[in-house]
Amino acid sequence: GAKWTYTGPEGENHWSEHYPYCGGAFQSPINIKSELLRFDPTLRPIEVQNYNLSPKEQLTLGNNGHSVQISLPSKMYISGLPQRYTAAQLHFHWGSSSRPTGSEHMVNNKQYAAEMHVVHFNSDKYPNMSMAVDKSDGLAVLGVLIEIGEFNPAFEQFLKFINGIKYRDQKVQVPGFNIRALLPARLDEYYRYDGSLTTPPCYPSVLWTIFRNHITISRKQFLSLATALYSSHAQDSVPVPLNGNYRKPQPADSRVVLVSFKE
Numbered sequence: 402g403a404k405w406t407y408t409g410p411e412g413e414n415h416w417s418e419h420y421p422y423c424g425g426a427f428q429s430p431i432n433i434k435s436e437l438l439r440f441d442p443t444l445r446p447i448e449v450q451n452y453n454l455s456p457k458e459q460l461t462l463g464n465n466g467h468s469v470q471i472s473l474p475s476k477m478y479i480s481g482l483p484q485r486y487t488a489a490q491l492h493f494h495w496g497s498s499s500r501p502t503g504s505e506h507m508v509n510n511k512q513y514a515a516e517m518h519v520v521h522f523n524s525d526k527y528p529n530m531s532m533a534v535d536k537s538d539g540l541a542v543l544g545v546l547i548e549i550g551e552f553n554p555a556f557e558q559f560l561k562f563i564n565g566i567k568y569r570d571q572k573v574q575v576p577g578f579n580i581r582a583l584l585p586a587r588l589d590e591y592y593r594y595d596g597s598l599t600t601p602p603c604y605p606s607v608l609w610t611i612f613r614n615h616i617t618i619s620r621k622q623f624l625s626l627a628t629a630l631y632s633s634h635a636q637d638s639v640p641v642p643l644n645g646n647y648r649k650p651q652p653a654d655s656r657v658v659l660v661s662f663k664e
């Protein structure tokens with residue numbers, strides 16, 4: 402689609418000029434505030450299947466100009482939701498070296514250093530992402546909040562290749578690894594709400610699951626993510642750093658955020 406950015410004349414306040422849904426309802430991310438929460442005892446633990454990938458398997462690590470993404474094999478899926486959601490890709494949102502706060506979702510006004518999204522589509526109803534992406538029951542995204550702290554060995558499994566994808570549209574193959582190790586220990590404690598893609602075209606098609614517990618990466622790992630990449634092509638005369646790639650929180654309106662835990 403047309404180019405869009407996070408700041409400037411094509412920044413998020415202008416997205417709705419070309420992508421009308423971005424100015425619509427049910428937008429993401431949101432600031433998950435206590436007054437929006439309602440405990441729901443029917444919310445089952447998230448179960449991920451086939452997330453433990455063999456190193457014999459190759460994954461495509463890419464810089465798409467908006468984020469760093471890993472394409473995921475279709476044998477990976479989420480069970481425990483009313484329908485099966487098959488994995489498509491995972492990507493990240495982060496701040497910058499000077500502002501290490503770049504998560505999209507906030508919890509009671511707290512913004513984390515970064516956020517990971519594992520994007521899945523409803524494969525019981527739709528043949529692929531493209532057919533699912535604009536349907537109200539099309540997508541399920543797992544969100545993981547990321548803090549700076551302990552070194553994260555799982556994160557290193559792809560981070561060590563990041564200098565091979567410094568520029569837009571660069572891709573490298575990386576050995577498979579256990580994607581489950583990128584998630585927090587507890588998959589039974591999470592926030593759940595109906596929202597949207599957080600980038601254009603902003604379709605209100607996402608069942609969001611944001612885990613209660615964050616993961617950590619080291620400061621060095623964060624700086625590597627926040628300073629290694631450019632949103633511009635290698636041949637462009639002016640290199641544009643890729644950081645601060647997070648949308649600000651959107652109005653919750655009358656939405657309730659369900660929680661799977663009591664306190």
Ligand SMILES: NS(=O)(=O)c1c(F)c(F)c(S(=O)(=O)CCO)c(N[C@H]2CCCc3ccccc32)c1F
Nearest residue numbers: 467468470489490492518520530542597598599600
């Ligand atoms: N935060 S978010 O809403 O989860 C989210 C992003 F922030 C994000 F940058 C991406 S992107 O990296 O593809 C760059 C811009 O679309 C996606 N892609 C999704 C939706 C678009 C179509 C598509 C097709 C195949 C695989 C994934 C996706 C995205 F879903």
Ligand SMILES: [Zn+2]
Nearest residue numbers: 492494518599
């Ligand atoms: Zn995302």
